[in-house]
Amino acid sequence: MSSSITRRTFLKAAGFTIAIAITPSGYTILSAKELEEAKNKGFSPSVWLRIMPDNTVVITVNKSEMGQGVYTSLPMIIADELEAGWKQVKFEVAPAADGYKDPVWGAQATGGSSSIRHMYEPLRKAGAAAREMLVTAAAGVWNVPAADCEASQGTVKHSAGKRTITYGELVEPASALDLPKNPSLKKESQFRLIGTAVPRLDLLEKTDGTAKFGIDVLVPDLLYATVARPNAFGAKVEAVHDAMAQKIKGVRKIVQIDGGVAFCADTIEAAWQAKKSTHIVWGKGTDPDLSNESLAKSFEEHLSKDGIIARKEGDVQNALASAAVKLDSRYYLPYLAHATMEPMNCTAHVQTDRCDIWVPTQNQTGTLMTAKKITGLNPEQIHVHTAYLGGGFGRRFEQDFVEEAVQTAKAVGRPVKVIWTREEDFQYDYYRPGNLSRIQAALDDKGNPTAWSHKIVCPSIFARVFPDTMKKGIDNAAVEGLSNLEYDVPNVSVEYVRIDTPVPVGFWRSVGSSHNAFTVETFIDELAHQAKKDPLRFRLDLLKKHPRAQRVLELAAEKAGWGKPPEKGIGRGIAYHLSFDSYVAQVAEVSVDRTSGAIKVHRIVCAVDCGPLINTDTIKAQMMGGIVMGLSSALKESISFGRGKVLTENFDHYDLLRMSETPEIEVHIVKSDAKFGGIGEPGVPPAAPAVANALFNLTGVRLRSLPMKPETVLKALKASV
Amino acid sequence: MISLKVNGRKHDIDLSPDVPLVWVIREHLKLTGTKYACGKGLCGSCTVHIEGKAVRSCQTSVGDAAGKDITTIEGIPEGHPLKKMWVKEQVAQCGYCQPGQIMQAAELLSGDKNPSDEAIVRAMDGNLCRCGTYPRIKSAIRLAAKEGGK
Numbered sequence: 001m002s003s004s005i006t007r008r009t010f011l012k013a014a015g016f017t018i019a020i021a022i023t024p025s026g027y028t029i030l031s032a033k034e035l036e037e038a039k040n041k042g043f044s045p046s047v048w049l050r051i052m053p054d055n056t057v058v059i060t061v062n063k064s065e066m067g068q069g070v071y072t073s074l075p076m077i078i079a080d081e082l083e084a085g086w087k088q089v090k091f092e093v094a095p096a097a098d099g100y101k102d103p104v105w106g107a108q109a110t111g112g113s114s115s116i117r118h119m120y121e122p123l124r125k126a127g128a129a130a131r132e133m134l135v136t137a138a139a140g141v142w143n144v145p146a147a148d149c150e151a152s153q154g155t156v157k158h159s160a161g162k163r164t165i166t167y168g169e170l171v172e173p174a175s176a177l178d179l180p181k182n183p184s185l186k187k188e189s190q191f192r193l194i195g196t197a198v199p200r201l202d203l204l205e206k207t208d209g210t211a212k213f214g215i216d217v218l219v220p221d222l223l224y225a226t227v228a229r230p231n232a233f234g235a236k237v238e239a240v241h242d243a244m245a246q247k248i249k250g251v252r253k254i255v256q257i258d259g260g261v262a263f264c265a266d267t268i269e270a271a272w273q274a275k276k277s278t279h280i281v282w283g284k285g286t287d288p289d290l291s292n293e294s295l296a297k298s299f300e301e302h303l304s305k306d307g308i309i310a311r312k313e314g315d316v317q318n319a320l321a322s323a324a325v326k327l328d329s330r331y332y333l334p335y336l337a338h339a340t341m342e343p344m345n346c347t348a349h350v351q352t353d354r355c356d357i358w359v360p361t362q363n364q365t366g367t368l369m370t371a372k373k374i375t376g377l378n379p380e381q382i383h384v385h386t387a388y389l390g391g392g393f394g395r396r397f398e399q400d401f402v403e404e405a406v407q408t409a410k411a412v413g414r415p416v417k418v419i420w421t422r423e424e425d426f427q428y429d430y431y432r433p434g435n436l437s438r439i440q441a442a443l444d445d446k447g448n449p450t451a452w453s454h455k456i457v458c459p460s461i462f463a464r465v466f467p468d469t470m471k472k473g474i475d476n477a478a479v480e481g482l483s484n485l486e487y488d489v490p491n492v493s494v495e496y497v498r499i500d501t502p503v504p505v506g507f508w509r510s511v512g513s514s515h516n517a518f519t520v521e522t523f524i525d526e527l528a529h530q531a532k533k534d535p536l537r538f539r540l541d542l543l544k545k546h547p548r549a550q551r552v553l554e555l556a557a558e559k560a561g562w563g564k565p566p567e568k569g570i571g572r573g574i575a576y577h578l579s580f581d582s583y584v585a586q587v588a589e590v591s592v593d594r595t596s597g598a599i600k601v602h603r604i605v606c607a608v609d610c611g612p613l614i615n616t617d618t619i620k621a622q623m624m625g626g627i628v629m630g631l632s633s634a635l636k637e638s639i640s641f642g643r644g645k646v647l648t649e650n651f652d653h654y655d656l657l658r659m660s661e662t663p664e665i666e667v668h669i670v671k672s673d674a675k676f677g678g679i680g681e682p683g684v685p686p687a688a689p690a691v692a693n694a695l696f697n698l699t700g701v702r703l704r705s706l707p708m709k710p711e712t713v714l715k716a717l718k719a720s721v
Numbered sequence: 722m723i724s725l726k727v728n729g730r731k732h733d734i735d736l737s738p739d740v741p742l743v744w745v746i747r748e749h750l751k752l753t754g755t756k757y758a759c760g761k762g763l764c765g766s767c768t769v770h771i772e773g774k775a776v777r778s779c780q781t782s783v784g785d786a787a788g789k790d791i792t793t794i795e796g797i798p799e800g801h802p803l804k805k806m807w808v809k810e811q812v813a814q815c816g817y818c819q820p821g822q823i824m825q826a827a828e829l830l831s832g833d834k835n836p837s838d839e840a841i842v843r844a845m846d847g848n849l850c851r852c853g854t855y856p857r858i859k860s861a862i863r864l865a866a867k868e869g870g871k
Contacts (some may be wrong), residue, residue: 065848067814067852143841198836199811206816209754211793216753224748269740269747341758341766341817341851390756390817391851422759471777526808617811625814628853651763660846 008172008427015052016171018130018179019565020099020122021045027103027122029129031179043472046099048126049078051134055154055168057084060092062100063119064110064362065202066392067625068680069618072200074119076614079128080193081186084167085154091201098386108656110334111397111507113580113678116614120676128183130174131375135208137173139163166329188622202388206422212361214387215419217347223252224268226275227409229260229428232285232644233502237261239281245274252414254278259400276458286502288644294502294639295469295526296513299436302457306498308472311457312493319451323442331439331519333666334638334704336432336508338656342390343425347592349415350375355382356415357406360389360398364640372398393629394507397465398430423649430506432457435478441489447531449542451491455480456516459505460498473498480512481520481577481685486549487542503641513579516636517685518692518706521575525693526702531683534564534575535693548609548674552576552585555607555668560587570602571698575689582677583670586627589660589663592699601631601663601691610677616669619679623667626683632657634688636707723787727752728756728796738784743767746793747784754794754820765848768821769793775828794820802865803827810861820845822848826862835866 017031021043030038030045050058071091079089094100094108101108104118124438131151139146141164150157155164188195204210230236240261242254250270255262265271286374287294320326346357348371353373356697361367364384371382389396401418409416420428434456442451443651460475469476474481474496482494508514528538538559543549553576557563566572570590576585589603604627613619636655641649648654688706696702701716725732727750734749740819746755755778758766762780769778770792777787796803803823813819822845829836829844836844843860852857 011745065815067816069814189729199808200813201812202816203808203811205822206819207804208754208799209820211816212753215746215757218748218751218753261743267736267740268744271739319768339851341764341815342756343758386752388817389854391815393851419757422761511798603744621811621814621854622855625853628855629851650761651759652761655763655850657853658846659847659855659859660842662853665856 007305010019011171011175015050015058016130016174017640018049018126018440019045019128020049022098022101022103022106024307029122029126029179031177032175034179044095044098046094049130051130051167052172053168053171055088055166056090057082057167057191058090059093059594060100062094062102062108062699063115063619064386064389064392065360066110066396068115068622069200069615070110070115071202072198073116073615073618074123075201075442076198077120078121078127080191081124083151083153086193086198088154090203093386095450100326101365102121108399109366110392111394113682114171117581117676117678124185125183127378128185129179132183133174133177133178134167134170136583137170138179140173141165141170143587146159149205161410170291173375190200195616198615211388213342213390213516214347214621215342215345217387217417218359219347219349219358219415220415220627223412223414223416224271225262225264225416226256226268227260227262227404227418228275228278228280229424230285231282234286235282235284237280238283241279245277245323248274248277253412254406255411257404257411258402259633261410262277262404262418264408264416269642270694275482276595285644290502290644291642292640295434296332298501298609299434299457299499299644302497303436303438304453305496305497307455307472309493310474310496311494313636314542316453316491316493319491320442320453321547323450324445325443326440327526328438328440329523329526329704331437331522333435333518334706336633336637337426337429337639337648338391338393338394338395339426339654339656340391340395340510343422344401344420345418346401347415348405348409350410350633353377353381353404356385357383358385358387359400360396360401361385361402361492362392363399364391366397366399367402371406374410376404382439393509394511395429396680397507402616422651426650426654427646430504432508432514433461433505435515436467439523441523441527442590443527443531447533449489449527452485452487452489453493454498455495457497457499459501459503461505461507461511462471465506480650481516481579484521486546487524489542489543509626510579510684513577513646513685514633517577521686521689522575522692522704525573525696541578546673549576549578551670552583552607552609555670556585556605559607559666559668560589560605562587571694571696573690573693573697575686575693577682577685579682579685581675582608582679582682584608584623584682584686586686586690588694590614590686590691590694590698592695592713595716597710597712597717598636599691599695599708599713601661603664604687604690605666607668607670608682609672609674610679610682611672613669613671619669620667622679624665626681627665627687628657628662630684630687631691634691634706634708635661638707723783725791726786726789727781728793729789736783738744738782738787740783741779742769742781742786743749743852746778750752752793756821760788764818765825766818766821768824768848770824770828773831774845794824795825797827802868803830803861806861806862806868807865811858812854812857812861814854818848818850822850822858826858826865829862830866830869834870836862
């Protein structure tokens with residue numbers, strides 16, 4: 001067989017490829033030719049883009065899809081620069097590999113509203129390089145200058161010769177070319193896809209039931225497993241009495257793992273029955289008396305402790321001492337569950353020389369490392385198959401469910417699917433930390449704030465997840481939105497008091513901003529009221545150095561009709577927050593049922609400035625979804641503790657916002673030249689304070705803790721008369 | 722032996738009649754479009770039709786469903802107005818709850834060709850969506866009703 005035929009056969013299968021290698025300083029884009037050389041140099045590049053002879057463009061996505069539309073938005077970036085026709089484009093999910101790491105993080109993971117921010121530049125460059133190579137290849141085929149040829153919608157055109165050739169037909173000549181050193185990027189005016197509302201590539205399969213989520217994974221020879229986990233935080237297994245369970249039909253193995261006891265059976269129902277029939281003796285937990293009350297008390301006690309200064313400007317104490325008017329408020333916010341609709345699950349198969357993990361994960365690198373530690377296999381022998389995530393919100397960054405599945409699979413030697421029940425999903429979460437803030441502020445005689453002292457007691461997420469980031473003992477998540485408070489106040493101090501409790505805490509959509517936006521934006525409203533100023537005007541005056549903040553506030557206010565009196569019985573509140581480099585302002589319109597205390601949110605008007613836009617429909621969808629989640633936490637959600645554990649078990653005690661409680665939502669996008677901002681999380685933070693401020697506007701009642709449940713509102717209404 | 726009729730197909734399965742239907746549909750029949758999410762009839766993710774009525778398959782035992790006509794998301798025909806409008810309105814985000822939402826909406830439209838907004842909310846209020854796609858679900862149902870009426 002001649003080498004040219006071999007090459008042709010190879011290209012037919014592999015297509016024209018562009019690879020990216022993640023290097024310590026970022027990334028390098030590689031042609032097919034360079035791919036092999038790079039491998040020899042010790043890099044591990046991965047193919048990100050393949051153009052097939054049938055003219056299909058296959059784009060590999062290295063980020064997890066959990067609702068945020070990343071299987072569409074990332075391909076849009078490559079496809080636009082490549083000048084591919086959108087109908088040619090297919091996406092493929094990346095395996096866990098060095099070549100698919102996020103070039104900023106050096107890890108393959110999805111979070112922090114960063115997918116587009118981190119991937120935009122490499123993906124554009126890869127697309128542009130491929131486009132230039134295809135143009136050069138076509139020019140070569142026709143023997144005309146490349147400058148006379150133009151890429152357009154999946155073809156190259158030579159206008160003078162009235163000739164057109166498809167990308168698919170250029171696979172072979174393009175593959176022989178060197179990568180252009182500095183491929184020219186499109187001008188914004190040349191974008192066809194970027195900045196428009198492109199329909200999602202995953203929508204159809206998410207509509208007809210064919211989308212495969214982690215829990216849907218079915219592999220041959222599969223066993224099902226359920227895990228009995230500690231009956232209190234920190235409790236350890238002392239004895240397992242499973243004689244009855246062993247006799248149940250279909251039960252295959254009962255095995256102790258780090259997280260508890262795993263029951264493996266032919267069916268999930270047999271596994272559950274086995275668990276039910278087993279008596280496990282648990283040791284004492286770390287704090288058997290842990291309860292809502294004990295936690296609240298502990299937070300209170302910590303408030304009187306000295307914390308670490310996270311920010312200090314001017315002399316707050318002096319300014320407070322000499323102030324004309326002082327305000328001193330406390331805000332207490334609950335622990336929250338992620339409550340992804342798909343409960344945690346993971347399927348694993350551990351063999352002597354290979355490990356397969358099918359998992360809905362936000363953290364492929366973490367999964368790989370977890371499996372490596374348990375199996376002792378090399379990363380090349382571990383195959384992570386990322387399924388669709390039935391919601392992530394930070395929960396699926398964690399490794400607990402992977403650890404359980406891999407340990408269990410290793411013990412049974414067959415593929416095992418570990419499925420969590422909803423009860424387990426609520427009881428063994430890494431919760432959004434509860435927190436307590438005390439804010440003191442001073443106003444001068446003109447009503448201008450002269451001092452802002454903010455002390456927050458909050459458990460640390462970073463101390464467990466990224467301990468290296470804990471500079472001076474400060475958890476950046478805990479002081480998010482405080483250490484970068486934009487309101488122009490001459491004397492500011494932010495103090496962080498870390499509290500360690502047995503309750504595990506983790507990233508929850510918008511992280512520290514999910515609570516700090518509430519305290520800051522409610523408190524600024526208190527100050528505005530104290531200063532007898534319009535809450536919008538008051539904010540704008542303090543944000544003169546932050547025109548983007550002013551712009552979103554003004555736009556949301558204008559669209560909501562701020563300044564015109566609302567209908568009778570309706571209160572209006574406003575809030576804004578900067579998170580993940582995006583500015584979001586929201587105006588809420590609420591009414592309250594004075595007999596039940598139930599708040600009804602009628603309308604949320606949202607304005608967002610996230611810098612450049614990729615998919616405008618996704619931006620709207622993410623704002624809308626963020627608002628619903630923000631309202632859900634504002635009105636309904638809190639985790640309940642007692643007897644050293646979580647008492648919350650299911651949606652009957654932790655209900656989420658429902659359709660009847662969802663307001664009309666309008667999203668207005670501010671187009672700006674600012675740097676890219678994230679979009680998955682920033683919709684959440686302003687919703688709760690906007691509602692609380694609207695309630696105050698309507699009733700004069702100021703709520704400083706969440707959720708604003710009817711009974712809480714009713715009590716406050718009664719107390720205010 | 723239990724005999725199930727799902728999407729017009731007959732299946733004979735050997736299992737205890739008290740197993741919740743959702744697990745039988747998903748893990749035994751491998752029709753994974755029907756989702757488990759709460760197991761208590763609180764969220765609607767597992768909604769299927771039995772004899773045309775929307776039921777929570779986590780609250781229905783396989784024994785009770787035996788012999789009856791069961792329809793899952795896989796049995797909703799291509800080109801169904803709800804499926805079309807779900808795509809047109811770009812409803813799904815994570816997508817996990819959507820089969821249940823569509824099954825619930827399908828029951829509504831089979832009985833009420835032109836539901837009011839109040840009727841839509843009443844019918845859909847038992848179906849949770851953590852991604853917050855409710856506004857788009859509502860408009861997709863409105864559009865599907867119009868399309869169906871053509």
